[in-house]
Amino acid sequence: MSNRFLRGAAILATALACGSAGAQGLGLKTGPGPSGAASPLLQTPQLPATPVEALPQTRPQPDSDGIAAVVGSQVITQYDIQLRLRAAEEQIRRQGAQMPPLAQLRAELLNQLIDQLALAQYAQENGITVSNDTVDRAIAQVAAGYKLTPEQFRQQVTSQGLGWSVYKEQIKREILIGRLRERDVASRIKISDQEVDDFLASQAKQPLSAQTQIQLAQIFVPLPSQPSAEQVSEARARIDAALAKLRQGRDFAKLAAEYSQGPEAKNGGDLGVRPANQWPRLFIDAIRGLKPGEISAVIRSPAGFHILKLVAEQGAQTPATTAMQSQVREIVLKASGGKAQESAIKELDGIRHAVEKGEVQFSAKARELSQDVTSAKKGGDLGWILPGELPPALDAALNRLNPGQVSQPITLPGKVVLLQLVDRREHALAPAQERAVARNILLQQKEAKDFDELVKDVRARTYVRIPSADS
Structure with a gap:
């Protein structure tokens, strides 16, 4: 079997585990969305720090176990960078793009990996966890997509020169970062009616651009x-x-x-x-x-x-005449703050884990526990929702889910909410609905910008040492 089938395996596993925020929210049929953190040199519609998207044809021979960088409590070895460099070169070649200078490419990869490690450490230090079961389920879904058993998929990964533990750790870091982005960035964004008005007015005057x-x-x-x-x-x-x-x-x-x-x-x-x-x-x-x-x-x-x-x-970021509707279920627990909120978050997180493991049905738990009387009677069903019709924090959480997935607990004034994305479908927009889609576009733009700021802030507060070439 050609090793090209593995390109994007890390990306796909992460998307399955924590959802994607990019073009899906715009109603565009695509995979994981663009990251605001990616550099122009290696910018692809993928996640933050570059994972091993295109596994090398042969295992690179490490010249040493030398240190490329120290990031907080972790070390990036020269071998780590060499492996990613080979993968990036393969990806660029296959895309038909011009190969940048090797030193420039290496510096970009090193900086992206530093950002990724810093963010993952920050997420863990601030209470975000990813279980081994979550990682295993994400990888199993990718393997199923390639019609392979988990063991066959593991053999394919390791045969391409990437250690299985290294691959799993990569997936875990990406899921951590996705959950951090959802909790500390997306859930805090608010879009005003005036911002929507200004956006629609500006788009009506704007010609097509390179961002088409x-x-x-x-x-x-x-x-x-x-x-x-x-x-x-x-x-x-x-x-x-x-x-x-x-x-x-x-x-x-x-x-x-x-x-x-x-x-x-x-x-x-x-x-x-x-x-x-x-x-x-x-x-x-x-x-x-x-x-x-x-x-x-x-x-x-x-x-x-x-x-x-x-x-x-x-046209660039212009509301389309169609958008993707989401069929959504919810579980709502009322909580005014403090210990009540912490208790609700813990209970909903337990439900999320149980649903992911297949131990319970989301709809059954909604009927049993949800304190939103209207939706609880229907198993938490909210029907078909357009982007922008829910509060921004819930919209942002939906943007990051794939059908069948369950969100992290989302804190709103007076309550905590758990969402399940059941399905998506394309829906023709009425003129009034364009406002909801425009609001969602602005939400994603702000999320990308605010995530960039979070990356810079975390990087600035993380101990990073890059040894000089002659040290």
């Missing part, structure tokens, strides 16, 4: 880094065969599943949604002039041959 949201799908036939003439010929023949069938009117998603050899093939070739300036320039040039639903000619990148489909294009 673009959704692409691809059929991808890879090439090795130094292909022979025969390998190039075989790959070109395969991609040309796919193009010929597309021009006969065949379904793109079905042909992607048949011909594409990228990890997204099983999803019909869907690459998700990104701002235009986060796609490789080669891709943007290839789709220039296309309308949604149209396909490009065959293009060649350093990674191989591609056929691109422009799935959708939407």
Whole structure:
């Protein structure tokens, strides 16, 4: 089995465990959202500090066990950075992007890992925990997505040179950071009516920009880094065969599943949604002039041959005519503060763990315990909710969930709330509903900005030592 299937495994496990805040809240069908903490050099629509997204072809040989940095109580070794450097180089090559100078890339990776360790330590010091069961469930869901047993998935990870304990620790750190972001950033944001008015007025006047949201799908036939003439010929023949069938009117998603050899093939070739300036320039040039639903000619990148489909294009942060509705359940416990609030949080956290383990049904607990009389009678069901229709703290929590997941306990005036996201669906917006979507967009913008500030603050207060090259 090709090791390309593992690209994004850390990302997927984290998204399953703590949800995603990015384009989902905008009604865009994509995976984990952009992080405000990512640097421009390595910015991808992923999570904060860069995990091992593209595992290396061969295990890098550590030149030493030297220290790259000390972060609080933890050490980053030169080997840690070497492993991530190989992975980042592979990812950049496969995206067809220009390779930055090695020293610059290394510095970016080191700084991102420092931020990640600092945030994870801060989260733990402030009472946020992640159980081994949570990590194991997240990984098991990823393995199931690849139609592998957990043991088979573990073998694939370790065969690519990444120790299993290292991989699990990476996932645990990402979940910690996701929960920290939800508790200390998202739950505290408020959006005023005036801010919504100003946003809608400004968007009505704003032309499309480099931040235009673009959704692409691809059929991808890879090439090795130094292909022979025969390998190039075989790959070109395969991609040309796919193009010929597309021009006969065949379904793109079905042909992607048949011909594409990228990890997204099983999803019909869907690459998700990104701002235009986060796609490789080669891709943007290839789709220039296309309308949604149209396909490009065959293009060649350093990674191989591609056929691109422009799935959708939407103006930068402009409320769409459709949005994703969320079917939501809640459990509400009244608590005025102090010990009552602490007790409610503890009780709801216990319910969350029990639901995650499959020991209880959320709806049954809602009927039994919830103190919101109206929703309790319906098993906590709130029906289908648009972004912006709930209080900001609840909206932010929903943005970070995938269907079936349960939020952390959320503290509101006079009560503590637990949410379960049941499902999502696309919904045509009435004009009045655009305000709710606009509010949610502003919520996410503020969350990204405030999370950046939290990263800077935590980093400034964390002991960090980076040994000089000659020390």
